Amino acid sequence: MQHADALVAILMLAFAAAVLGCLWRAKRGRVPYVRQIPGIASLEEAVGRATELGRPVVFALGHSGLQAIETHAALSILAYVARLAARLRTPFVTLVSQQDVYPVAEETVRQAYTAEGVPDQFRAEEQVRYLSNHTVVYAMGAARIIEESRAGCALFFGPFDFTSLLMAEPGARLGVMQIAGDPSLFQIPFFVCTCDYTVIGEEYYAAGAYLSTDPAARATLASQDLIKAIFAGLVGAGTLLYQFHAAWPPWLHEFLRALKIVGPRP
Structure with a gap:
């Protein structure tokens, strides 16, 4: 069994201090600033447009299961959009491709309607639909629902595969406002071609903190950026x-050798 050496212990303490420091500042009212994410900031506009048109909001979750962090990030966005739809009395449909995600998605939408004071308007059999765990079947089912319901807006959040273009193309053809987010960069070009806004890369994971009013959520996001800065500084210093290294004084070489950063001098 291997144990952490001195360098790893120092890094763990530095990272823990960064997280705890950001949380402490947030609890004292110094909430970190999170820059605007255009795709996430436009969610309210998309739901508002669907409300004006009297058409439903279609929210399609990705192909990952409940154990994936990408699914939980998408569920946080789902909760926000469902609350907007419930507040504006806009028809809302959630599409699911994984069996284990279905009950969680259903409860997320149910809680959103309850939080807005309209639990009686939630109808699970109509608003949360399981299509298929086969990606092609799921994509074609989502495309058909968007086209037949004349959706006011279509939202795609989660990991998708090559079927992303099949799923988003009907909405683009009909002029539906579409917003997509995928942590994988391989599908981003297809969404860029068919959607009005695209959430790219780490913006996808930051969406939950951006939408949340909890200071701790934004503090953890800021601590992640601080840890990345520490890593970048270590890479530069290394x-x-x-x-x-040839001009190192002996004491510096011995210190770095004690931390197991360098080996003995040649």
Whole structure:
């Protein structure tokens, strides 16, 4: 069994201090600033447009199961959109492709309607639909629902595969406002071609903190950026140390060797 050496222990303490420090500042009222994400900021506009047109909001979840962090990020966005739809009395449909995600998605939408004071308007059999765990069948089913219901807006959040273009093409052809988010960069070009807004890369994971009013959520997001800055600083410092290792004083070499960063001098 391997144990952490001194360098790993120092890094763990630094990362823990970054997280705890950001949480402490947030509890004292210093909530970190999160820049605007255009795709997430346009969710309210999309639901509002569907409300004006009197058409439903279609929210399609990705192909990942409940154990995937991508699914939980999509569910946080689903909760926000469902509350908007319930508040504006807009027809709302959620499409699911995984069996284990279905009950969680149903409860998420139910709680959204309850939070807005209209639990009687939630109809699980109509508003949360399981289509298929086969990606092609799911994509074609979602495309048919968007086309036949004349959706006011279509939202796609979660990991998708090559069927993303099949799913989003009907809405693009009909002029439906569409917003998509996928943590995988492989499907982003297809969504860029067919959607009005696209949430790219780490913006997808930051969406939950952006939409949340909980200071702790934004604090954890800020701590992640701080940890990345620490890593970038270590990479830069390591590069400089490697370039000038011949001029190191003996005490510096012994110190780095004690941390197991370098080996003995040649």
